Amino acid sequence: MATLVQNELNADVMMKPERPANGSAVIQVQDVHKSYDLGETKVHALRGVDMKIEPGEFVAIMGSSGSGKSTFMNILGCLDKPTSGKYILEGTDVSSLDKKQLAAIRNRKLGFVFQGFNLLSRTTALENVELPTLYAQTEKSMRQARSKEVLELVGLGDRMGHFPSQLSGGQQQRVAIARALVNKPAILLADEPTGNLDSRTSVEIMQIFQDLNDSGLTIVLVTHEPDIAQFAKRTVVFRDGKIRHDDPVSNHPRAAEVLKSMPTVDED
């Protein structure tokens, strides 16, 4: 069977997250600096970054190794705080929050996808996806129903009981995407999500991202690959901790169309 995602992603299933009432930016970053103090040396990873992301955008962040992309994503994801500057997430100034409040925001508003999938190996696809719902205090039956729904959304309805070792890389990443979506985040943050995948599987993942974005999800994606960045609607290039380019992508291709011209690899 081809690895193509069979289910048409259904916009109704992916309930649109709540938006701030005044229609303001979902992300506002103002003059953000981040430095790491390593005793004798100081690494200035971000040197004054300003960025505004509106609801429904799909942004690809590019730039060479060490340019500050992951540092920036960690700040957007409330995993780290800026040394100076402001980060306003859906109207909330995140810089003033303590650890517990940050964890709550992460769980409620943000979904993460990483290069290495980060799945628990002794746990089924379904249980992996269910995990973030445990912290969201959702009722058990609701949690399972929602987890199944997002697994179906990413085309893994027939793989729910599989362990990560019984899944291909692309399927594991789809489990990770389902896990990121299960609490209905306002934003999906993905740091090199296709870094470990072959080119066809990478485009399949981009197809899922485009479909999710079509249904209203705001996406910020880090990638080294210009071909992958083209599937976004806007590209931002970092160099030496600063934004050097910020451009809309004109005529971005549809991943579903690109897949039609790519060779298929049979999976089972």
Ligand SMILES: Nc1ncnc2c1ncn2[C@@H]1O[C@H](COP(=O)(O)OP(=O)(O)OP(=O)(O)O)[C@@H](O)[C@H]1O
């Ligand atoms: N925890 C840390 N402690 C000290 N320095 C760090 C830390 N994290 C990142 N850095 C430094 O900050 C700079 C930016 O790193 P960052 O990980 O953001 O780069 P990147 O653009 O994501 O690179 P890559 O494409 O290789 O993933 C680098 O010089 C890096 O060495």
Ligand SMILES: [Mg+2]
């Ligand atoms: Mg990085």
